[in-house]
Amino acid sequence: MDIMVRISKEKKEKDFRMVVIPSGRDKIGIIQTKDYGIIAYPDKKDFEKIGEMINWAFNESDDKVIENTSDIKIEKQFYNCSSYRKVTNEYNEIWFEFFKGIYSISLLKKDGNFFVTFKDENKEAVKHIFPEKPTALELGTKVMEMFEYKERYDGIIE
Known part of the structure; x- marks a missing residue:
């Protein structure tokens, strides 16, 4: 079973919004976000709580086909944005x-209007592989x- 949890953070240093969404499958088997998730305003140093939200979404993710999808677009439902382009502009x-x-x-x-892998100055994907399932912390x-x-790379925090 392959699982993907989407974690978005508003590009702000304080009082930021965080969105965590579990995944399922669409009718042809491609991973798709579910119609529910967590919208929170955590303290940026509350690592364990943030990890618990992500673990909740991980546990909610599965290979089941999402039969009924919401008519509400993801940008309105989770991000309170008028377009997906605004989501890509305002969130990491x-x-x-x-x-x-x-x-x-x-x-x-x-x-453009999508998210792609971020590469550092050495053209390496910024990725971390865990040796085993990580703890919430x-x-x-x-x-x-x-x-x-x-x-810091974007110049949002010094």
Whole structure:
């Protein structure tokens, strides 16, 4: 079973919004986000709580086909944005994945209207592979480190 959890963080240093969405499958078997998730305003140093939210979404993710999808677009439902382009402008994104028995997180970046793999100055994908399923504290800490790295790169935090 392959799983992907979508983790988005508003590009703000304080009072930021975080969105965590589990996944399922569409009718042809492609991984798709579910119609529910967590919208939170956590403290940026509350690593364990952030990891617990991500673990909840991981446990909610499965290979079941999502039969009934919401008519509400994801940008309205979770992000309170008028368009998906606004989501890509106002949020950074990380995917927590379990693929072929490997747990990893990957930092993404905006590319037009979509998110693609973020590469550092050495053209290497910013990704972390865990040797085993991470604890909530390990997961939350690593995710927030990656978000801070991206925000420093973008000049949002000094």
